Every structure is written in C-alpha cells, then in structure tokens.
Amino acid sequence: MHIVVVGLNHRVAPVEARERLAFTKTSLEEALARLRPSDGSCPYAPEGVILSTCNRLEVYVLAPSLADGQRAVCRFLEDCHGEPRETFQPYLYTYTDEEAVAHLFSVAAGLDSMILGESQILGQVTEAMERALACGAAGKVLAALFRHAVEAGKRARTETAIGRGATSVSHVAVELAQKIFGDLSACHVLLVGAGEMAELAARALVAYGAGSLSILNRTRERAERLAAEIGARPLGWERLEEALWWADIIIASTGAPHAIFRPENVGRALPLRRNRPLFFIDIAVPRNVDPEVARLEGVYLYDIDDLRAVVEASLAERRREVPKVKAIIAEEQREFMAWFRSLDVVPLIVQLREQAERVGQAELERALRRLDDLSDRERKVIEMMAHRIVNKILHRPIIRLKERAGGCDGYRYAEVVRDLFGLDGKGGPA
C-alpha cells in the first residue's frame, strides 16, 4: 500500500486550470461522498483526502501503486467535474510515499505557498482532514498523515521564524504603528485621500484596534461615501491643519502633484501635540509628505518604497529559515514513515513465514531425536512433510493477505493477522 498525492498548484497550473478543478464547500461534500459511498465500498481508493484552496487542489489517496493511484485520482476528478482528463492532466504532479509525505508537510509549513510561510494553509490542511474524517473518506493512515502534517506545520512556525514579519504593505503599517505607539486603542488614524492601498492600510489599523478613523478628502462626498462604508468620520479639506494636532497616524494617498505635509505646517503643529509621536505613511506617488518632515523630532515617515522594502526584508528573512523548516519536515517525515512501514504486509508475511518455519523446524528436530534408526530416505520424507505442512497451511492466508492489502481497509487484515499470530507490531504513530 502506498500514499499517493495527485494535484496541481499555483506554480504549475494557470488559474484557468485551477478553477476547473476547485471544489466549493458543497461540491467538496459531494466529492468526498463519491470517494467513500455510504454502502461502504471504495470505488477509487480505500482512503482519500481532498485539499482544495484557491492556490491548490490536491487529492491524497492510498493505492496499491503509484500508477494505480494516479489513474484513480484522474478518474475521480473526471467524474466529479465532468471534465475530460486531457484538460487538466498535463498540469498534475504526482508524489508517492516519502515524497508525498514531505510534500504535504511542506505545504502545511507554508513552504509551498504563494507567500512563503503564510499561516492560513495550516488551517486549511486541518479542515481538509476533518471533513474527510467526518464522512469516512479518510481512515487511519491518512488521518495520521494529516495529523503529522499539522504538527510539522505548527513546529515550523514556533521553532523557526518562517511565519514572522509582515508580508503585506498594510501589515507593515500596523507593525510599525505598534512599534511606535504600542497599544493602538488610543491612536487616531487619519486617512488623507482615498487610494485603494491606503484604504487597506486604514482598515488593517482599525482591525488591530486603532481608536478612531477619520477620512479627509478634497471632495467631501467621496470622503462621506467611503466613511460610511468603513465606519469612519468624514472631514472636509479645511480641517487639514487642525488634524495635525490630534492625528497620530496619517496615511496620505492623494493625487496632489506636490507635498501636502511640509516641515512648516507639521512643525507648527508639533508643540500643540506636546511631542506625542506622529507617524506618516505616504502611499501617494508623487509623494504627499515632504521627506524633510522626517527630520522633525518625534515624526516618523515611511513612504511606499520603505514599506515595500520592509515586506521584501521579511520575505528574505523567511527564505533564510527554509533550511531549518526542511530539517523539521525531514524529522517528522522519518517518524511518520517508520510507523507507515510497520503497516506494510510484506514484512508481516516474512515474519509470519519465519515464525511458522521456526515451529516446524523445532518439532521436526524433536521427532527426529526420538526416531534414531532412520535411513536417509525416511529422514528426508519426514523433513519434506514438515515443510509441506507449514507451506500449505500458510499458502492461502498469505495469498489472501496480499490481495486484501490493496483493497478497502487492507491494513486491518494486517492488524488481525499480527494479533492472531502474536507477531509484534511496532507501535502506533506518535
């Protein structure tokens, strides 16, 4: 029995191919039910889990071989989506056993994500497992595999810095604001102009607890519309100078061709601010804040390039953590594979045969000791008989075990045999 994953992701497949195969919440239910119908049969594979996110679709199955697994998943995807396999097959990748395990663990750790180390995927992996378990599509093996994957993903994020640092401009804005003000609940955010990225940054600040948000725009209607939409206070342009007295975080993104905030007007406001720090986020191009403003005491100015540089820096930092994450993945993979190998029937059959032969050999020797005056021929006949009995008794169980191993619940047969014959199992997964 092998673990096989067949799938595609943002690296190998264009969005057209990904959306053809994507599952919605309801179509995922149907697909899982198709994978494991309620009559207990398993038309495609004995176990299956579907991981479907906007960047990837992967189907994990247990299969007798790589080729079988690949065929089964293609057939399954065809049946689910009604698309001929030619439309998606060229994009598919397939991994088996160690590679499949390492692949899932990398996915869970965020190494395979569009934004390296992002954490959403861990929740999606957990959810994929839970859904497959709920409808019986995932069994003991894949459930253990996914539990290990979640564990690997969690370890990667706590033991390395793969998930650290802000990776979007609006998160950088939040992180910087927290570095200056600590708790944002006493902070007044002022949005000047209404570019899309500025709006995102303002929303992020509010989401992280900023005390209030005001919007100042040249055309008051626009400010009012946006303010109503994101729950902010609209202000007319004439309030600009006054706003410098009380605003703590100013996000500037107007289309003005010259600087709105200059050392003169900002400097005038500073004594009135009693030197509370002032944080400018200048997202406009051309810039709305004169760079000279940053020289004023207690004023911090970041323009769009600075913010992007921070994003780049934290991504570079994350890239440096990849080897550490890979080491964790390798460790978890070894642990899981040791357990998975213990489920295999081939070593079990060897053990079974060895045990039977040991018994046969011991009994043979005992019998031969009692019969002293045997001719060589007689001796040979008795020896042959002992071997034959052992082989004939074992013959059918071994054939059946080999057959059943590839079917539904194959590992259960192995477990039963191990239990009945007292062959030592190597313990369960951690």
Place this chain on the structure above:
Amino acid sequence: MPQVLFNLGTVLYAVSGYLYLTGWLAHRRRELRWAVYALLGSVVLHAGAVASRWLTFGFPFLTLREVLSLYAWLLALLYLTIEWRFGYTVLGVLVVPLGASTILVGSLLPPAHEPLLPLLQSPWLMAHVSVFFAAYAAFTLAFAAALAYLLQERALRRRQVAWRLPPLAVMDGLSRWSATAGLLLMLAAILTGSAWAERAWGTPWVWEPKQVLSLLTVAVYGLYFYVRHFSHWSGRRAAWLVVVGFVSVLVTFVGAELLAPAGLHSFLFR
C-alpha cells in the same frame, strides 16, 4: 543555612540572566518563561537568606558585598513587577544579566561582617541604605527603558524594522515612571541619611564626596522631571537625559569610593 539559600539564589539569578539573553537572541519563548521562573525563585531564596541573617546578626546591608546583593534583589523585584504589568521581556535582557553580574562581583569580595558600633545602630541607617539602593534600582530600570527607547527610535529612523524591541510609547512611559520614582526615593534616602547623621554626629550634612555627587544626581533627575512635566521635551532628548542621569548614579557610587576610600560612606572600610 542563609549562605546556602543565598548561593542557590545567586545561581538562579545567573541562570535567569543567561536565559533572558539566549531566549531573546534566538527568540524562544519557552526560555523566556523559564527565565522569569528562575528570577522569581532567586528573589524568594534571597529574601529567605536575608531574613534569616537579619534575625541572627541584625541589619544585613553594611558591607559592599551586602549592598550589591540588596541592589540586585530590588532590581529583580522591580523588574518582575514591570514584566508582569507590561509583558515586555526585552528589558530583562538588559537588567537581569546586570543584576546577576552585580551579585557575582559582590560575592568575590570578602564576607567580613562585624557588629556595628552602637552609635551607628539606628533604624534611620537601615532606612537610609535600603531606600538609597531602591532608588538605584529604579534608576537602572529607567536607564534600561531609555536605552530600549533610543535603540527602537534609531531602528525606526533607519528603517530597520526587524529589531524585536518594545514600543516607543511604552518605553517612554516606563522610563518616566521609574525615573520619577527613583528621584523621590533618592530624596527620601538623603533625608533619612541626614536624620541619622544628625543623631550620630550632631550635624546633618558634612559635604563629603558622596553627598555632593548625590546632589548632582538629584539635579539631573530633577531637570528630567521638570522637562517632562513642564516643557514637553521629545522622547529622544528626554531618554538621553535619563542616560546621563544613570552615568551620574555610577559616578556617585564608584566615584565616591575612589575619592574618599575611607570616608563615611565607604562600604570597604569594614
């Protein structure tokens, strides 16, 4: 027995300092948690050691070795309060190794302990010494916070955001709070000292080097108090003033020993 408790406490203090450093550098939260437990254990053990000493020998903070351990103990106590209140561990990276090395330096000194002249045995003396070192501990914390502030402010200006430093506003508030507390404690210490001197020698003030230098320290923190409350200096300039204040604390403590090695305030004379 007190010595065993004390040594154990010292080891825990050193372990805590080490854990703060490595835990912060390698950002391992578990180590930082153990660091707090170790420091807490150290504070308890030292308290036990001091209490049992006090019961046997009387007031236990007279030699240099003893006051250094008192300082480290107060520093740890104050720091633990701050960490519990604000949840930032970065000050511990600075403060705990400092406290640990103070104790270690102290324990290298001879443990001489003679009964105090009856003339000097007075609750005023006990209050004077204890409150003085409480002021030093508060100033040390204010200094650590100011240093963290200056590093964070520099990092923000240079756009080095990867530094894991606490927020400016929090460090500013902490520094202001500790410096003010230190100033008040120092004034109280000077008053109790004078009261004691009045009883012991008949004069409250003798213009001895340590006294003069202490006035300098009071002046620096007094200036800080004034600018923070009445003239609204920016955080950066105020933080520098706290750094200057701490230098003057060091000068007061070390300088007085050098200028007047056998003076009234010398801890080495025993």
